Amino acid sequence: MRDMNQKIRWLILGISFVLLVYGGRFLSVDFGNVKLPVFACPYNTNAVIEGSCLYLTEWTDYLLEGASVKSLFNILMIFGSTLVAILLFGRLWCGYVCPFGFIQDILYKIREWSGLKKRNLDQKMRERLNFIKWGLLIIFLIGIGFCEICPVRYVIPPLNGIATRFEFGLIVAIIVLAFSFNSERFFCRICPLGATLGLFQKWVPFKITKDCVACTECGICYEACPMDIREIYTEREKTDVTCGECILCNKCIDYCPEKEALSLTFFGKKIYTSGRDRFYKNHVK
Amino acid sequence: MDLRKAKRKARYDRNFVRVSNKMLELMKETFESPKSFDYFYDQMESLFVNQKMWVSEDQSIIGTFCAMVPEELITAAGGVPVRLCGGNYIAQVAGDEYAPRDSCPVVKAVIGSFDMNLLPMYSSCKLAIVPTSCDGKKKMAEVISNYVPTLPLHIPALKDEESFEDVIPLFMGLVPIIEETTGNQITPRRLKEAIQINQEINKEVHRLMAYKKMKPALIHGSLVLLAMNTYQYSDRSDYLKALRNLNDELELRKNEGMSLSEKAPRIMMTGSPVVFPNMKLPVALEELGAVVVADETCAGDRMLTDPVFISDGTLEGMVRSLAVKYVLPCSCPTFAYNEERIYRLKQMVKDYEVDGIIYHVLRGCLPYDFEVRNVEKLSKELGVPVLRVETDYNTEDMEQLKIRLEAFTEMLKMK
Numbered sequence: 001m002r003d004m005n006q007k008i009r010w011l012i013l014g015i016s017f018v019l020l021v022y023g024g025r026f027l028s029v030d031f032g033n034v035k036l037p038v039f040a041c042p043y044n045t046n047a048v049i050e051g052s053c054l055y056l057t058e059w060t061d062y063l064l065e066g067a068s069v070k071s072l073f074n075i076l077m078i079f080g081s082t083l084v085a086i087l088l089f090g091r092l093w094c095g096y097v098c099p100f101g102f103i104q105d106i107l108y109k110i111r112e113w114s115g116l117k118k119r120n121l122d123q124k125m126r127e128r129l130n131f132i133k134w135g136l137l138i139i140f141l142i143g144i145g146f147c148e149i150c151p152v153r154y155v156i157p158p159l160n161g162i163a164t165r166f167e168f169g170l171i172v173a174i175i176v177l178a179f180s181f182n183s184e185r186f187f188c189r190i191c192p193l194g195a196t197l198g199l200f201q202k203w204v205p206f207k208i209t210k211d212c213v214a215c216t217e218c219g220i221c222y223e224a225c226p227m228d229i230r231e232i233y234t235e236r237e238k239t240d241v242t243c244g245e246c247i248l249c250n251k252c253i254d255y256c257p258e259k260e261a262l263s264l265t266f267f268g269k270k271i272y273t274s275g276r277d278r279f280y281k282n283h284v285k
Numbered sequence: 286m287d288l289r290k291a292k293r294k295a296r297y298d299r300n301f302v303r304v305s306n307k308m309l310e311l312m313k314e315t316f317e318s319p320k321s322f323d324y325f326y327d328q329m330e331s332l333f334v335n336q337k338m339w340v341s342e343d344q345s346i347i348g349t350f351c352a353m354v355p356e357e358l359i360t361a362a363g364g365v366p367v368r369l370c371g372g373n374y375i376a377q378v379a380g381d382e383y384a385p386r387d388s389c390p391v392v393k394a395v396i397g398s399f400d401m402n403l404l405p406m407y408s409s410c411k412l413a414i415v416p417t418s419c420d421g422k423k424k425m426a427e428v429i430s431n432y433v434p435t436l437p438l439h440i441p442a443l444k445d446e447e448s449f450e451d452v453i454p455l456f457m458g459l460v461p462i463i464e465e466t467t468g469n470q471i472t473p474r475r476l477k478e479a480i481q482i483n484q485e486i487n488k489e490v491h492r493l494m495a496y497k498k499m500k501p502a503l504i505h506g507s508l509v510l511l512a513m514n515t516y517q518y519s520d521r522s523d524y525l526k527a528l529r530n531l532n533d534e535l536e537l538r539k540n541e542g543m544s545l546s547e548k549a550p551r552i553m554m555t556g557s558p559v560v561f562p563n564m565k566l567p568v569a570l571e572e573l574g575a576v577v578v579a580d581e582t583c584a585g586d587r588m589l590t591d592p593v594f595i596s597d598g599t600l601e602g603m604v605r606s607l608a609v610k611y612v613l614p615c616s617c618p619t620f621a622y623n624e625e626r627i628y629r630l631k632q633m634v635k636d637y638e639v640d641g642i643i644y645h646v647l648r649g650c651l652p653y654d655f656e657v658r659n660v661e662k663l664s665k666e667l668g669v670p671v672l673r674v675e676t677d678y679n680t681e682d683m684e685q686l687k688i689r690l691e692a693f694t695e696m697l698k699m700k
Contacts (some may be wrong), residue, residue, distance in 0.1 A: 001349060115473075118597040120605075213632050216627045217444075218614035220594040223606070230446065236624065239505055257592045259636075279592060284484045 198244030506577025
C-alpha cells in the first residue's frame with residue numbers, strides 16, 4: 001500500500017483525537033490519575049484520558065495540598081504515569097497521538113489541497129524558534145502556570161463547545177494556527193511539553209539510526225522533515241541521529257531512497273527501514 | 286561557410302560517421318545482446334551514422350551539459366533537452382583549433398561539433414544551458430556563445446545551506462527563459478508529468494542495475510552504458526518502453542539461468558564521463574573477460590539514478606525538489622568538498638561486490654584527477670585494487686590501453 005506508514009499515523013492520530021477530545025461523551029471509562037504526555041487539554045471535560053500538561057505546569061499547587069497519603073498517591077500516579085509513558089515511547093506521543101498535532105497536520109493538509117506554497121524555515125529560524133522553546137519550557141516547568149498562554153486551551157475545549165476565560169493564549173492560538181498552515185507542525189517547534197519529552201530522549205528505546213555510508217546526501221529526509229532537522233542528512237559519523245526535536249513521525253525513513261540508510265530501532269533492533277522499492281511504491285506509478 | 290572550410294567539413298563529417306560506426310560495429314561483434322537491446326543500437330546508429338534526428342523540425346531543442354541542468358523544466362515546456370557533451374574523436378580534433386591544447390576532450394568535442402556542425406542538433410539547438418561546473422565548461426560557454434545563445438548556470442561550489450538556497454532562485458530564473466525559447470508555458474501539471482516520466486525511467490534503470498549487481502552479472506556494462514547514453518537521443522516515452530522491454534527480457538534470462546561468466550572479474554568504473562563513441566575503456570575491459578558491473582560516471586548510471594521528492598506541489602515547490610535532486614547528491618568533483626563521492630563508491634563496492642576499480646581520467650580533467658588520491662586511500666582501506674587510466678578520445682591507443690588493462694584483469698583473476 002502506498003505511503004503505509006503515514007496512513008497508519010493518520011489513523012492513530014484520528015482515533016486519538018476522537019478519544020481524547022470527544023471520548024468522554026460516549027465512553028464512561030475513568031482513567032483516574034493516569035495522564036498522557038500529550039496536549040489532551042484537561043479544561044476539556046470530555047477527554048477520556050487527560051494530558052499531563054496542566055499537572056506538570058501547575059505542580060506548585062500540590063505543595064499547598066499538604067503531604068497526606070492520598071495526595072502523595074495522586075502525585076505519584078500523575079507524574080509516575082507520565083514518566084513511564086515518556087520513557088516507553090518518547091516523542092512518538094507527539095508524532096502519532098497528540099490531538100493538537102493532529103489539528104496542525106489537518107491545517108497543513110488543507111494548504112496542500114488548496115495549492116498554496118509551503119514556507120521553508122531555514123536553520124537560523126530553527127535556532128530562533130528553539131530559543132523561544134527553551135523560554136516556554138522554563139515558564140512551563142517553573143510552576144507559574146502555562147495555561148494562561150497555552151494555545152491548545154483555546155482550540156480543543158472550544159471544539160467541544162466549552163469556552164474558557166479570555167487570556168493571552170487566545171492570541172497565541174491565532175498566531176500558531178496561522179503559521180501551521182504554511183509550516184508543518186509549527187507549534188511543535190516551540191512546544192514546552194515536547195521539549196520536556198525531548199529531554200528524556202536519550203533513555204527512550206525508540207531511535208532513528210543512520211548508515212552513513214549508504215547515505216548519498218540527497219537531502220530528501222530534510223525536505224520531508226516537519227521539524228527541519230538538517231543533521232539527519234548531513235551526519236557522516238554517528239549512527240544515532242535522533243535528537244530532542246524529532247517527533248518520530250518517521251517521514252524521513254518513509255521517503256529515504258537508499259537501502260537501509262535510515263531506520264527506526266527499538267532497543268537497537270531495526271523495526272522499520274528505508275529502501276528504494278518503498279520510495280518507488282510511494283512516488284512512482 | 287567558405288569553400289576550404291566546406292571541404293574540411295566534408296572530411297570531418299565522413300570521419301565522424303566512420304568513428305561512430307566503428308564503435309557500434311565493435312560492440313555488436315564483441316557482445317551478445319538481448320533482442321530488445323536493438324532499440325538502443327538503432328537509435329544511436331540513426332543519429333550518429335545516418336545523421337537523422339529523432340525529433341521533428343518544429344520542436345525546440347535546448348542543449349544541456351553535465352548532469353546538473355533540470356531538464357524536466359525543458360520537457361514540461363514541450364522542448365527537447367539534449368546533453369551536448371561530445372564523445373567523438375573527430376569532434377575533438379575539430380575543436381583543437383579553438384581550445385587550448387591542455388583542455389579536456391569533452392570541451393574540445395563540443396566546440397568542434399558546433400563549429401563544424403557535426404550533428405544536426407548542434408545547428409538546430411535554440412539555447413545552450415551550461416552549468417559552470419569546471420573551468421573548461423566555463424570558458425567553453427564563452428566560445429560556443431558565438432554559435433548559439435548560451436546561458437551559464439552558476440551552480441555553487443559548496444553545498445552548505447546558504448549556497449544551496451541560492452540555487453532555487455537560479456532554477457526559477459530558468460523558467461521564463463525556457464518558456465520564451467519554446468513558446469510554451471510551464472504549468473505545475475506539465476512539470477509534474479515531466480518529473481513523473483523521469484521517475485519511471487529512474488525506476489527502470491534501477492531494475493537494469495540490479496541485473497548487473499547479480500553475481501554473476503546478467504548483462505555487460507558496456508551495453509548498459511550505451512543504453513544510458515541513448516537516453517539523451519530518444520523520446521522519453523519510447524525510451525521508457527524500450528527499457529521495460531529490456532528489463533523484461535533480462536528477467537526471462539535470469540529465470541532460464543543465462544548469465545555471463547562466473548569467473549569474470551567485477552570492475553567498477555569511475556571518473557571522467559564516458560560518452561559515445563568513446564566507449565573504448567569499458568569495451569576493452571570486457572573484451573579482456575572482465576565485466577564492468579558498477580559505473581559511477583556522470584554519463585552512465587549516475588545520470589539517471591537520483592530520485593525527485595516533491596513535498597510541495599506548487600511550481601516553486603517542484604523547482605525546489607529539482608534543485609535538491611540535481612545538486613545535493615551530485616558527486617561531481619567540481620564541488621569543493623566531495624566526500625560523498627567516496628561514501629558512494631564505498632557503498633557501491635559493497636553492493637556490486639566489486640573486485641577492482643578502474644579510475645578513468647580524461648587528459649586535462651583536473652577535478653577528477655585531484656580525487657585519485659582519495660580513491661586510492663579508499664582502495665587500500667577496502668582491499669580492492671585500483672588502476673588509474675588516463676586517455677583522451679584518440680581511437681588509436683586502444684591496444685596500448687589493453688596491455689595495461691590486461692595486466693590488471695589478470696591480477697584480479699588470480700586473486
